[in-house]
Amino acid sequence: xxxxxxxxxxxxxxxxxxxxxxxxxxxxxxxxxxxxxxxxxxxxxxxxxxxxxxxxxxxxxxxxxxxxxxxxxxxxxxxxxxxxxxxxxxxxxxxxxxxxxxxxxxxxxxxxxxxxxxxxxxxxxxxxxxxxxxxxxxxxxxxxxxxxxxxxxxxxxxxxxxxxxxxxxxxxxxxxxxxxxxxxxxxx
Ligand code: HEM
Ligand SMILES: *[C@@H]1O[C@H](CO)[C@@H](O)[C@H](O)[C@H]1NC(C)=O
Ligand SMILES: *[C@@H]1O[C@H](CO)[C@@H](O)[C@H](O)[C@H]1NC(C)=O
Ligand SMILES: *[C@@H]1O[C@H](CO)[C@@H](O)[C@H](O)[C@H]1NC(C)=O
Ligand SMILES: *[C@@H]1O[C@H](CO)[C@@H](O)[C@H](O)[C@H]1NC(C)=O
Numbered sequence: 001x002x003x004x005x006x007x008x009x010x011x012x013x014x015x016x017x018x019x020x021x022x023x024x025x026x027x028x029x030x031x032x033x034x035x036x037x038x039x040x041x042x043x044x045x046x047x048x049x050x051x052x053x054x055x056x057x058x059x060x061x062x063x064x065x066x067x068x069x070x071x072x073x074x075x076x077x078x079x080x081x082x083x084x085x086x087x088x089x090x091x092x093x094x095x096x097x098x099x100x101x102x103x104x105x106x107x108x109x110x111x112x113x114x115x116x117x118x119x120x121x122x123x124x125x126x127x128x129x130x131x132x133x134x135x136x137x138x139x140x141x142x143x144x145x146x147x148x149x150x151x152x153x154x155x156x157x158x159x160x161x162x163x164x165x166x167x168x169x170x171x172x173x174x175x176x177x178x179x180x181x182x183x184x185x186x187x188x
Contacts, residue, residue, distance in 0.1 A: 045175035086109055154183055
């Protein structure tokens with residue numbers, strides 16, 4: 001009995017240390033202006049972070065996806081409501097247009113030969129915007145009301161080439177095919 005509760009205590013202390021240190025790096029980041037996010041995770045691939053605020057009363061989530069990128073590259077973040085990989089993902093992308101302006105828009109991914117043209121997602125998304133500063137591109141958006149709870153499969157990506165103002169393909173080795181996971185907007 002005593003041994004069991006001691007090790008339970010030890011394990012929970014260890015767990016909270018792990019949780020605290022994994023939250024540290026993204027939680028140190030402050031966005032310019034008055035945008036504050038309560039939750040964030042450092043994503044394990046592609047030098048990326050997801051910050052968010054979940055608002056239970058409206059079941060909406062304000063997200064900011066932030067990743068290292070050069071000014072000529074693109075970034076994307078998506079929820080996949082129907083699976084764990086790329087296909088079926090409901091994505092938000094950001095890139096610099098050929099006229100120099102930064103743009104962000106939604107695009108559903110239907111296949112591995114998808115074109116990332118703007119299109120409607122399977123859930124509501126509004127207030128999409130993007131910023132580029134200090135070699136980091138960020139996408140901001142409001143998602144929801146979320147109809148299927150707060151646990152989601154998500155994927156993220158980056159690529160170096162933009163053709164006719166549309167993101168072109170990404171690398172298909174290493175981190176670029178590992179950039180997927182699950183998260184819960186309610187619990188982190
Ligand atoms: C022009 C657009 C895109 C093309 C042509 C494309 C193509 C591909 C291909 C062919 C693969 C399979 C690689 C392999 O395993 O051999 C793949 C994997 C992957 N892609 Fe994309 N992709 C595009 C955009 C995106 C976007 C916008 C995202 C994220 C929002 C994304 C996320 C992923 C992920 C996470 C994988 C690995 C998991 C999986 O195979 O489903 N891709 N992509
Ligand atoms: C909720 O489920 C519906 C039906 O499967 C799907 O179309 C929609 O994209 C899902 N929403 C989210 C946020 O996953
Ligand atoms: C650049 O192009 C985009 C998309 O075509 C357009 O919405 C935007 O207004 C343009 N910006 C400038 C500064 O011309
Ligand atoms: C979305 O943007 C509009 C116009 O800028 C703003 O009035 C509104 O409060 C924003 N909505 C959310 C949920 O942030
Ligand atoms: C990613 O961007 C941050 C902020 O500019 C920078 O400190 C860091 O060195 C970058 N990482 C890499 C590997 O370029």
